[in-house]
Amino acid sequence: xxxxxxxxxxxxxxxxxxxxxxxxxxxxxxxxxxxxxxxxxxxxxxxxxxxxxxxxxxxxxxxxxxxxxxxxxxxxxxxxxxxxxxxxxxxxxxxxxxxxxxxxxxxxxxxxxxxxxxxxxxxxxxxxxxxxxxxxxxxxxxxxxxxxxxxxxxxxxxxxxxxxxxxxxxxxxxxxxxxxxxxxxxxxxxxxxxxxxxxxxxxxxxxxxxxxxxxxxxxxxxxxxxxxxx
Numbered sequence: 001x002x003x004x005x006x007x008x009x010x011x012x013x014x015x016x017x018x019x020x021x022x023x024x025x026x027x028x029x030x031x032x033x034x035x036x037x038x039x040x041x042x043x044x045x046x047x048x049x050x051x052x053x054x055x056x057x058x059x060x061x062x063x064x065x066x067x068x069x070x071x072x073x074x075x076x077x078x079x080x081x082x083x084x085x086x087x088x089x090x091x092x093x094x095x096x097x098x099x100x101x102x103x104x105x106x107x108x109x110x111x112x113x114x115x116x117x118x119x120x121x122x123x124x125x126x127x128x129x130x131x132x133x134x135x136x137x138x139x140x141x142x143x144x145x146x147x148x149x150x151x152x153x154x155x156x157x158x159x160x161x162x163x164x165x166x167x168x169x170x171x172x173x174x175x176x177x178x179x180x181x182x183x184x185x186x187x188x189x190x191x192x193x194x195x196x197x198x199x200x201x202x203x204x205x206x207x208x209x210x211x212x213x214x215x216x217x218x219x220x221x222x223x224x225x226x227x228x229x230x
Contacts, residue, residue: 006048007041013076021093026079038079081190085180091173098127098176101183108149111188111216118155121147122162123179127172132164187214187221 006027014022027039029049040048078100088094102124104110105117112120125145129137142156142163167175183189191207193216198204205216212226 002046003044004046005042005044006039009039009045009074010041017092019090019092019096021088021090024078024080024082024093024097025076027074027076028079029074039074081184083184085184086177094180095176098180101179101189105148105183106146109188109191109193110183110186111193112183112186114155114158116182116186117148118158118162119182120179121145121155121159122167123175123182125159125163126167126170126175127179129163130172131168132160188216191216 010022010025010027013019013027014025019025028036029039030036037048039045078097082088082097085094085097088097101110105112105120105124110120121142124147125142128145129141140156142160147159148155167178170178188207191209191214193205193207196204196206198217202217204222207214207216212224214221214225215223
């Protein structure tokens with residue numbers, strides 16, 4: 001239907017999965033110039049995508065759940081990251097946030113120092129494999145997991161060390177919860193960084209959070225301009 005609005009499509013996906021906490025989520029699509037857009041809930045879907053002349057696959061899809069209006073492909077993902085994810089009521093919402101953060105880590109959007117990266121990676125492995133078992137897990141079993149865009153041997157060894165010694169006995173839900181708890185404390189949590197150059201020509205990243213406008217270099221926040229000061 002030409003007048004079908006974005007909110008109808010979002011509600012349809014959420015209802016399909018019995019997802020009650022809808023406000024955290026949105027639908028994103030990619031235009032022919034590879035620019036990402038959020039589907040606006042109060043505007044007709046067709047009018048928002050009238051400049052998209054061919055189907056595109058959204059590489060930022062957080063889950064394997066897609067909502068498609070031919071000939072377009074759209075992706076269902078977290079739009080608003082909860083400030084305190086531990087207070088989320090629904091188990092399904094927490095799990096979808098976990099999947100989103102897992103993908104943010106893999107695509108380099110959730111920037112973190114070595115120690116934090118190792119802990120987050122070990123939580124993911126514990127959630128996927130359960131307890132370390134020397135009879136089932138060979139010496140290089142972490143290599144089967146593509147967790148980070150740059151995954152060094154040193155990082156893999158640290159992940160295995162934590163998985164073997166610190167997370168034993170944790171069920172998948174608890175390991176995922178621990179991952180959320182640690183991830184939300186990182187400065188790039190909920191930030192979709194956009195690369196740019198600073199005045200010296202060095203690479204920096206710009207992003208928006210619930211707190212304000214942020215600038216990063218590497219995995220460190222170098223500037224925060226709070227919304228109430230704008």
